Amino acid sequence: MTTRNPMLGPRILARTLTVPASGSGRPYQFGNVWQYHSRSDRHSKVACWGLVLDLLIECPLLRAHVQAGKVRLGINHELRDFRNAKKKNLDLVLCRATSGRIEAGGSRAGAAGVRDFAGLVGRYGIRLTRAEHKALSQLPTLPIASVATVLVAAEAKAAMTAFLKARPRLKDELSSSHQTIHGDNQHAIAAGLVLINAAQTFVSPDLNKHDLKQAAPVVSAHRQPQDAQKIVDGLRELQRRSSVADSGFDALGVIVLDCRNDGTTVAHVTAHPPAPPATDDFDYARFVHRLAHLYATRFSEL
Numbered sequence: 472m473t474t475r476n477p478m479l480g481p482r483i484l485a486r487t488l489t490v491p492a493s494g495s496g497r498p499y500q501f502g503n504v505w506q507y508h509s510r511s512d513r514h515s516k517v518a519c520w521g522l523v524l525d526l527l528i529e530c531p532l533l534r535a536h537v538q539a540g541k542v543r544l545g546i547n548h549e550l551r552d553f554r555n556a557k558k559k560n561l562d563l564v565l566c567r568a569t570s571g572r573i574e575a576g577g578s579r580a581g582a583a584g585v586r587d588f589a590g591l592v593g594r595y596g597i598r599l600t601r602a603e604h605k606a607l608s609q610l611p612t613l614p615i616a617s618v619a620t621v622l623v624a625a626e627a628k629a630a631m632t633a634f635l636k637a638r639p640r641l642k643d644e645l646s647s648s649h650q651t652i653h654g655d656n657q658h659a660i661a662a663g664l665v666l667i668n669a670a671q672t673f674v675s676p677d678l679n680k681h682d683l684k685q686a687a688p689v690v691s692a693h694r695q696p697q698d699a700q701k702i703v704d705g706l707r708e709l710q711r712r713s714s715v716a717d718s719g720f721d722a723l724g725v726i727v728l729d730c731r732n733d734g735t736t737v738a739h740v741t742a743h744p745p746a747p748p749a750t751d752d753f754d755y756a757r758f759v760h761r762l763a764h765l766y767a768t769r770f771s772e773l
Contacts, residue, residue, distance in 0.1 A: 476525075476528050476529060478525050478755055478756050478759060479521060479524055479525055479528070479603055479606065480518065480520075480521025480522050480524060480525045480726075480755070480759075481521070481726045481739040481741075481755055482739055483517065483520075483521045483524070483597060483598070483599065483603065484514070484517050484518050484521055484666070484726065484728070484739070485728060485730075485737045485738055485739040486598045486600075486737075487513075487517050487595075487596065487597050487598045488506050488507060488513075488514060488517070488728070488730060488737045489506065489598075489736050489737045490506075490596070490598060491504035491505055491506050491734060492504060492505065492506075492508075492511070492513055492596065494508070494511065495511065495513070499676070500680060501680070501681060501682040501683070502682065502684070503676070503679070503682070503683050505676055505732065506730060506732050506734070506737060507629070507631055507730055507732050508676050509629075509631070509676065509677070510676075512562065513595070513596075514627070514629055514666060515562055515626075515627040515628070515629070516562045516563075516591075516595050517595055517597055518627040518664055518666060518726065519562045519563040519625045519627050519664070520563065520588075520591055520592075520595060520597060522625055522627075522662070522664060522724075522759070523544070523563055523565070523588065523613075523625070524588075524606075524607065524610075525759045526565075526623070526759060526762055526763060526766070527610050527613070528606065528610070529759055529760060529762075529763040530762075530763035530766050530767060531767075532766060532767045532770070532771065533565070533763070533766050533767075534610065534611055536770070536773055537610075537611045537612075537613050538611040541567070541773055542565055542566070542567070542613070542622065542773075543565075543566055543567070543568040543613070543614050543615065543616035543618075544563060544564070544565060544566070544587070544588050544613050544614065544615050544616070545561075545563070545564040545565075545566045545615070545616070545617070545618035545621070546562070546563065546585075546591075546615055547560055547561075547562065548560065548561050548564045548566070548618045548621070548624075550564075550621065550624065550651050550652060550654075550655040551651075551654070551655055552650060552651040552653075552654025552655060553654055553655070554654045555650065555651075555654055557647065557650070557651050557654065558651070559647065559648065559651040559652075561624050561625065561626060561652075562625070562627070563625060564618060564621050564622075564623065564624045564625070565621075565622045565623040565624075566616070566618040566619065566620060566621050566622055567618075567619045567620040567622065567773075568614075568616035568617060568618070568619055569616070569617045569618070569619045585615060586614060586615055587612050587613055587614045587615055588612075588613035588614075588615070589607055589608075589612070589613075590615075592607070620656060621652070621655060621656050621659045622659060622660065622766070622770060622773075623659065623660045623662065623762070623766065624652045624659055624660070624661055624662065625662040625663075625664060626645065626648040626652075626661075626662070626663055626664070627664040627665070627666065628641055628644055628645060628663070628664075628665050628666070629665070629666040629667075629668075630665065630666070630667050630668065630699075630702045631666070631667075631668040631673060631730060631732070632668065632673040632675050632691055632693070633675070633691075634693070634698040634699070634701060634702055637702060638701060638702055638705040641665065641702065641705065641706070642705060642708065642709065645663050645665075645706075645709055645720070646709065646710070648661065648663060648720075649661040649663065649710065649718070649719055649720045650718075653718070657715055658715055658769065660721045660722070660762060660765050660766060660769065661719075661720050661721050661722075662720065662721065662722050662723075662724070662758075662762055663709070663720045663722070663723045663724070664723075664724045664725075664726065664758070665702070665706060665723070665724070665725050665726070666725075666726050666728060667699045667702050667703065667725060667726070667727050667728070667745065668693075668699065668727075668728055668729070668730050669695050669696060669699045669727050669728065669729050669740050669745055669746075670693065670695070670728075670729045670730050670731045670732075671692070671693055671695050671731075672690050672691065672692055672693065672731050672733075673690070673691045673693060673730070673731060673732050674688045674689070674690055674691070674731065674732045674733045675689070675691055675732070676732075678691065688733065690733075695745075696743075696744050696745045699727065699745040700744060700745040702745075703725060703745050703747065703753065706723060706725065706753065709723065711723060715769075721761075721762075721765055722752075722758050722761045722762050722765065723752070723753060723758065724753060724754070724755050724757075724758025724759070725746075725747050725753040725754075725755065725758075726739065726755055727739070727740040727741070727745055727746040727747075728740060
């Protein structure tokens with residue numbers, strides 16, 4: 472029986488989000504710090520970084536292509552859907568690079584001064600254990616470069632509270648994602664990753680526009696696991712494809728978190744609903760394995 476590598480991404484995400492942030496660039500209002508903020512892209516960047524890490528570990532062909540200099544990493548890359556005249560920026564893409572020297576910061580200098588995938592750990596404030604640092608160090612260097620052709624594009628979205636509003640929003644945003652990815656390159660692998668909150672309570676930045684050091688937070692109550700399960704069920708309405716001739720995501724994955732956004736520890740939920748079971752295509756490990764298989768078959772002649 473083949474031994475599977477344990478998935479690192481969800482644990483890295485939960486550990487990193489446990490540490491509150493003050494905002495990148497401009498600080499959050501009133502000097503508040505937040506583990507999750509809907510107007511921040513920290514959660515999506517860290518989730519996509521963890522996904523790339525797991526994919527590198529799981530896919531020998533991808534590692535070989537990186538080692539041979541055939542594959543690079545694009546940061547904040549703008550994709551253009553030529554059919555529908557739409558544009559979308561994606562946090563991380565695996566790509567063929569443009570000719571010429573490698574440029575630190577990627578296609579839009581989203582991580583200025585960072586030259587490779589490992590360098591994003593410090594840039595994004597990612598919290599790794601000693602074992603995870605070792606796993607990263609054993610991988611070939613994945614340089615950041617300007618994008619020529621996208622091979623794998625990942626979009627991470629979150630539903631952390633206000634679930635009734637989140638369901639149609641996620642459907643619209645994710646549908647737009649795979650349409651734009653394949654409108655740019657039909658052969659690219661489009662991966663959708665959704666973070667869903669299963670916490671019973673949540674301190675929403677939108678409902679706490681005051682100095683939390685001076686006044687108690689407004690705490691929202693959730694109906695769990697029903698609220699989170701409705702998000703999972705809604706994702707099943709999204710289009711998925713089994714060949715490049717079809718329309719939809721090539722793979723969809725779900726990470727369920729317990730995040731109260733009150734400074735307490737963020738946990739990765741796996742043992743009970745709404746976390747998808749190991750037999751579900753939304754299960755994170757199955758999602759990564761599917762991406763690894765798709766890469767190995769679609770880009771075997773790269």
